[in-house]
Amino acid sequence: MATRYWVASLPIGQNSSASSVWSRLQESISKQSFDTPLYRFNIPNLRVGTLDSLLALSDDLAKANSFIEGVSHKIRRQIEDLERISGVLSSSLTVDGVPVDSYLTRFVWDEAKYPTVSPLKETVNGIHVQIAKIEDDFKVRVAEYSNVRSQLNAINRKQSGSLAVRDLSDVVKPQDVISSEHLTTLLAIVPKYSQKDWLSSYETLTTYVVPRSSKKLVEDNEYALYTVTLFNRDADNFRIKARERNFQVRDFEYNSETQESRKRELDKLMHDQEALRSSLLQWCYSSYGEVFSSWMHFCAVRVFVESVLRYGLPPSFLSVVLSPSVKSEKKVRSILEGLCGNSNSTYWKTEDEGGMGGFAGDADAHPYVSFTINLI
Structure with missing residues (x-):
């Protein structure tokens, strides 16, 4: 033509x-x-x-x-x-x-x-x-x-970014976290080259960390995502000590209703x-x-x-x-x-x-x- x-x-x-x-x-x-x-x-x-x-x-x-x-x-x-x-x-x-x-x-x-x-x-x-x-x-x-x-692209950017910034709701499962009157589970973003340092030091960063409680959930090209369980009263102190060692503790609270709501929202946007x-x-x-x-x-x-x-x-x-x-x-x-x-x-x-x-x-x-x- x-x-x-x-x-x-x-x-x-x-x-x-x-x-x-x-x-x-x-x-x-x-x-x-x-x-x-x-x-x-x-x-x-x-x-x-x-x-x-x-x-x-x-x-x-x-x-x-x-x-x-x-x-x-x-x-x-x-x-x-x-x-x-x-x-x-x-x-x-x-x-x-x-x-x-x-x-x-x-x-x-x-x-x-x-x-x-x-x-x-x-x-x-x-x-x-x-x-x-x-x-x-x-x-x-x-x-x-x-x-x-644009809304979908914003969600996809969150999902495709590094572990330091992306939405963690799709990788953290209910069995990965503990939330009770005395205990809590934090999520630590550890540079890939610092994983040995994390595993050898996280138990001693503060006094009230549960021994052998850290578990790696996932990793990307830059970071690995670890859990760590400790006493609630020690959480803020642990965040400070972790930051001093170049470990980032992400704020995250697992809520099944919120997760389901996000999934419904994503499905609706795609439709x-x-x-x-x-x-x-x-x-x-x-x-x-x-x-x-x-x-x-x-x-x-x-x-x-x-x-x-x-x-x-x-x-x-x-x-x-x-x-x-x-x-x-x-x-x-x-x-x-x-x-x-x-x-x-x-x-x-x-x-x-x-x-x-x-x-x-x-x-x-x-x-x-x-x-x-x-x-x-």
């Missing part, structure tokens, strides 16, 4: 026709740039209105196009991110069951959705409002999904994340198609408006879609310019050359209407 297309229009002279211009363009492309796909971009007879209204509308078209294109790309990138997370990549995105590039190259105006008798300003505003609502909905849905992901991911992905699929369809209708209006302003009334032009390779761009530009006629070509030189220049949003001025559609 090509990712970049040109939409262009060529004037139809008094002694010519759309079919003859199309034939000459096809012939020139096949001879000079045969690797450039070429398609008709069929635009119906839209309601022209006044030239003043077209001029006013033209000023807003490029800016509005950037907004609609941006929404399209944001939704597409979100789809790619969600698919990457699920590990399932779709072959292509579609619009009403048709691949997006096919929808563009075989564009058909939707008369039921966008009546051609409606003022162009009304059509453009309707598309803009529709896309703005979709973007607002998109932001809400992404924020909801991101919030759940919510998957449900939101699936819902967001399905919404993005359908909304991308809607945005893309609206975008192509907007582009059709844009071509129509700029062509009327460029070539005059009554509307008489051929609109096409091309996808030239980078190396063929200059050659294709030359072909399009050659089909515009010398007088038109001279009139529409760039401003630096003394002409009127291109229309709003075009980086370069050409004697024909032209702008780029980036699908990605």
Whole structure:
């Protein structure tokens, strides 16, 4: 699938026709740039209105196009991110069951959705409002999904950190700790290289440590987690003495209800994340198609408006879609310019050359209407 297309229009002279211009363009492309796909971009007879209204509308078209294109790309990138997370990549995105590039190259105006008798300003505003609502909905849905992901990531960071900082509830079992009126079990974080020092010294750090009570529960790349049992009244003193020997005593209180509550919370977050991911992905699929369809209708209006302003009334032009390779761009530009006629070509030189220049949003001025559609 090509990712970049040109939409262009060529004037139809008094002694010519759309079919003859199309034939000459096809012939020139096949001879000079045969690797450039070429398609008709069929635009119906839209309601022209006044030239003043077209001029006013033209000023807003490029800016509005950037907004609609941006929404399209944001939704597409979100789809790619969600698919990457699920590990399932779709072959292509579609619009009403048709691949997006096919929808563009075989564009058909939707008369039921966008009546051609409606003022162009009304059509453009309707598309803009529709896309703005979709973007607002998109932001809400992404924020909801991101919030759940952030909560899960925070929990995972706690679980994946070193023993010095991670949550210990999943490694400490009820049988590992003693909590009574007189005795308590502390959890010591011991550097891996200091384990021998711990085992030889913990019983003598304070007076009331239960002999041979230390047990290693787990270790990671940096630390080992040990238990030690002693009298309650000696716990604070033991913490101080342990810290002096570079042993960290972690605060931890085993509570079965708390543990079960955390597990339920984690299970719920995981379920919510998957449900939101699936819902967001399905919404993005359908909304991308809607945005893309609206975008192509907007582009059709844009071509129509700029062509009327460029070539005059009554509307008489051929609109096409091309996808030239980078190396063929200059050659294709030359072909399009050659089909515009010398007088038109001279009139529409760039401003630096003394002409009127291109229309709003075009980086370069050409004697024909032209702008780029980036699908990605």
